[in-house]
Amino acid sequence: AQSVSQHNHHVILSEAASLELGCNYSYGGTVNLFWYVQYPGQHLQLLLKYFSGDPLVKGIKGFEAEFIKSKFSFNLRKPSVQWSDTAEYFCAVNRPPGTYKYIFGTGTRLKVLA
Amino acid sequence: DTGVSQDPRHKITKRGQNVTFRCDPISEHNRLYWYRQTLGQGPEFLTYFQNEAQLEKSRLLSDRFSAERPKGSFSTLEIQRTEQGDSAMYLCASSSDSGGDTQYFGPGTRLTVL
Numbered sequence: 001a002q003s004v005s006q007h008n009h010h011v012i013l014s015e016a017a018s019l020e021l022g023c024n025y026s027y028g029g030t031v032n033l034f035w036y037v038q039y040p041g042q043h044l045q046l047l048l049k050y051f052s053g054d055p056l057v058k059g060i061k062g063f064e065a066e067f068i069k070s071k072f073s074f075n076l077r078k079p080s081v082q083w084s085d086t087a088e089y090f091c092a093v094n095r096p097p098g099t100y101k102y103i104f105g106t107g108t109r110l111k112v113l114a
Numbered sequence: 115d116t117g118v119s120q121d122p123r124h125k126i127t128k129r130g131q132n133v134t135f136r137c138d139p140i141s142e143h144n145r146l147y148w149y150r151q152t153l154g155q156g157p158e159f160l161t162y163f164q165n166e167a168q169l170e171k172s173r174l175l176s177d178r179f180s181a182e183r184p185k186g187s188f189s190t191l192e193i194q195r196t197e198q199g200d201s202a203m204y205l206c207a208s209s210s211d212s213g214g215d216t217q218y219f220g221p222g223t224r225l226t227v228l
Contacts, residue, residue: 004156032215044157044205044219051214090156100145100215101170104156 004093006105013081014113021076021108023091033074034092034102035065044090050074061085083114116140118220120206126226127196134192135223139208146189147217148181149205150174157205163189196227 005024013019025031035047048059055067065076074091088109092102119138127133139146145164149157160179161171165186175181178196183189193200203224207217 006156034216036219043221044207046216046218049214049216092156094215096215099170100209101147101159101162101172102149102157102217103159104149106154106156 004091004103004105006089006091006108008108009106010109010111012111012113015083016080017112019076019078019081019085019110021089021091021110023074023076023105025072025074025091025093025103027072027093027095027103029095031093031095033065033067034094035059035063035074035076036090036092037087038090038107039087047076047089081110081112083112086110086112118206118208118218120204120220120223122223123221124224124226126228128228129196129198131196132192132194133196133225134190135204135206135225137189137191137206137220139187139189139206140210140218143208143210143218144186145209145215145217146183147207147209148189148191149207151203151205151222152201160191160204193225196225198227201225201227 007022033050036044037047050057050067058064088107090107091105121136147162148160151157161181163183178194181191203222205222206220209215209217
């Protein structure tokens with residue numbers, strides 16, 4: 001079945017540690033890729049997105065992600081996390097113009113220890 | 115731009131009752147989406163509208179669920195004869211072609227069916 005996989009369900013890091021969250025998708029063809037973040041008690045917010053062009057995309061709050069087409073991956077990275085990055089992170093895919101709906105991964109819950 | 119708003123934020127109902135949720139998208143966004151999120155999972159697509167036309171529905175949307183967007187602005191999601199398995203967070207999102215079809219999410223309506 002077509003899907004989006006996030007292999008890390010829970011991640012615990014100390015402040016200043018580097019972060020990499022995995023995201024793999026199983027769709028062929030052209031896709032748009034997104035990372036969303038949900039801070040405690042808040043709604044989903046866009047971190048970054050990839051539509052085309054440079055496969056290394058930069059988002060807000062120092063996050064970046066790399067699209068590797070051959071690996072069907074779109075991993076999220078941050079060189080040095082802060083306590084305020086504690087949140088749940090979701091990878092999502094859509095495939096316009098055939099369909100605009102997002103397919104989400106199950107999410108990764110990140111806890112950063114001060 | 116006031117963002118996507120949803121009402122109510124919380125709804126507790128008894129099994130068998132009908133409930134209706136409202137979503138107000140970002141002004142002039144022509145696409146509106148409904149998702150459902152249960153604990154430990156990513157959001158799952160339910161349905162989406164382009165203007166007033168409902169263009170896609172998930173298999174998750176049983177015949178007890180109905181969604182409308184009568185004037186191409188706000189949308190309602192109704193669940194008839196609620197079941198305990200309907201307990202979830204119901205998320206609304208909107209997007210536009212000019213925004214590269216990036217979806218902006220509302221805060222959600224948390225439904226609890228007793």
